[in-house]
Amino acid sequence: MTPPARTDAKNTPDWPAHGGRIAPLLARHGLPADHPVIDFSANLNPLGPPTWLGDWLAGADESLSRYPDPDDDRARRAIAAHDGVAPARVLVTNGGIEAIHLAAAWHAGGRALVIEPSFSEYALASRRHGIDVDRLALEAPTFRLDIDAAEAALAGVDIAFLCRPNNPSGTLIPRADVARLLARADDTGTTLVVDEAFIDFTEREERLTPLLERSRNLLLLRSLTKLFDVPGLRLGYLLGAPEAVAKLAALQMPWSINALALALAAPLLADRDYLARTRAWLAAERDLPERVRALGYTVPETHANFLLLRGGDDASEAGALFAFLLERGLLARHTHGFPGLDGAWLRLALRSSEDNARLLEALAAWRRS
Numbered sequence: 001m002t003p004p005a006r007t008d009a010k011n012t013p014d015w016p017a018h019g020g021r022i023a024p025l026l027a028r029h030g031l032p033a034d035h036p037v038i039d040f041s042a043n044l045n046p047l048g049p050p051t052w053l054g055d056w057l058a059g060a061d062e063s064l065s066r067y068p069d070p071d072d073d074r075a076r077r078a079i080a081a082h083d084g085v086a087p088a089r090v091l092v093t094n095g096g097i098e099a100i101h102l103a104a105a106w107h108a109g110g111r112a113l114v115i116e117p118s119f120s121e122y123a124l125a126s127r128r129h130g131i132d133v134d135r136l137a138l139e140a141p142t143f144r145l146d147i148d149a150a151e152a153a154l155a156g157v158d159i160a161f162l163c164r165p166n167n168p169s170g171t172l173i174p175r176a177d178v179a180r181l182l183a184r185a186d187d188t189g190t191t192l193v194v195d196e197a198f199i200d201f202t203e204r205e206e207r208l209t210p211l212l213e214r215s216r217n218l219l220l221l222r223s224l225t226k227l228f229d230v231p232g233l234r235l236g237y238l239l240g241a242p243e244a245v246a247k248l249a250a251l252q253m254p255w256s257i258n259a260l261a262l263a264l265a266a267p268l269l270a271d272r273d274y275l276a277r278t279r280a281w282l283a284a285e286r287d288l289p290e291r292v293r294a295l296g297y298t299v300p301e302t303h304a305n306f307l308l309l310r311g312g313d314d315a316s317e318a319g320a321l322f323a324f325l326l327e328r329g330l331l332a333r334h335t336h337g338f339p340g341l342d343g344a345w346l347r348l349a350l351r352s353s354e355d356n357a358r359l360l361e362a363l364a365a366w367r368r369s
């Protein structure tokens with residue numbers, strides 16, 4: 001889920017800034033509030049939270065009557081073991097979003113580079129911390145990053161944000177290209193932030209964690225909210241050089257991560273059965289983008305659990321497709337808040353095979369009409 005409406009992106013006034021806000025979208029399309037909807041707009045694990053989580057939370061009331069223990073490093077150690085890094089390289093955060101804001105706070109008053117279209121929070125967090133923002137556009141329809149252009153754009157930049165795989169396009173910058181940018185960042189003294197909030201939904205071979213050993217300028221951001229479908233819990237982390245982690249920890253609010261989230265990191269990451277079921281679901285559904293392409297739609301190559309689809313020649317045609325899907329109970333993510341897409345594309349999450357089949361049927365019907 002994207003955070004509440006606070007976007008600097010160009011929004012058409014009658015489109016809610018965040019696509020996943022179902023009630024205003026139903027109202028906008030003249031549909032009743034109880035219109036049944038399958039949510040393809042949020043990129044969360046469709047398996048739902050692990051089944052044991054409800055009971056765990058019901059028995060966790062004791063944690064609520066104590067402040068989170070600042071010396072409790074179980075979450076940090078569990079994450080370190082999960083990612084194969086030293087605990088000193090880990091900072092647990094209140095969702096990936098806090099990690100983005102901490103990174104920006106570290107470079108307050110400086111200059112940032114953001115790629116567009118991408119997650120709007122990088123520019124928002126930069127602005128909040130008085131950072132001037134340079135923008136580098138990804139060209140439709142492939143949305144691939146031009147590494148030469150990105151390398152050149154790092155000059156004079158204090159902090160650069162990359163999203164891998166990129167929200168909303170799903171494109172994945174190859175590790176070799178990140179390594180090249182990192183070498184350049186070492187020359188320019190730029191902190192390279194790579195937001196990997198959706199990395200657990202990609203094939204795992206191209207992990208960036210080994211690059212942490214090579215440079216002090218790399219920060220990797222991760223989120224547990226997507227993978228375990230717990231966006232309300234707020235749990236994420238960043239990985240970096242121990243000195244950088246210490247600096248960012250000093251910028252963090254006291255008790256930033258609630259006691260439940262802190263206590264849950266280890267059992268969540270230890271749930272091998274859930275992770276295996278997630279991989280099995282992904283393996284079964286990963287052909288959705290190909291099947292959407294086969295219907296005649298333009299869909300860039302995606303390595304994420306979502307796809308971006310060209311909704312027509314312009315925002316008005318995409319809006320008509322959005323309405324057609326919503327009437328059939330399928331909620332897409334509009335793209336009015338993403339500079340460079342400006343409403344002409346729709347983002348759709350991979351869901352269960354049943355839901356995906358309904359989506360394909362509706363998309364085929366739209367082509368026929």
Ligand SMILES: Cc1ncc(COP(=O)(O)O)c(C=O)c1O
Binds near residue numbers: 094163167223
């Ligand atoms: C690319 C990206 N990074 C980070 C986040 C924030 O995730 P979290 O729920 O962990 O704060 C989001 C949420 O939508 C996202 O799309």
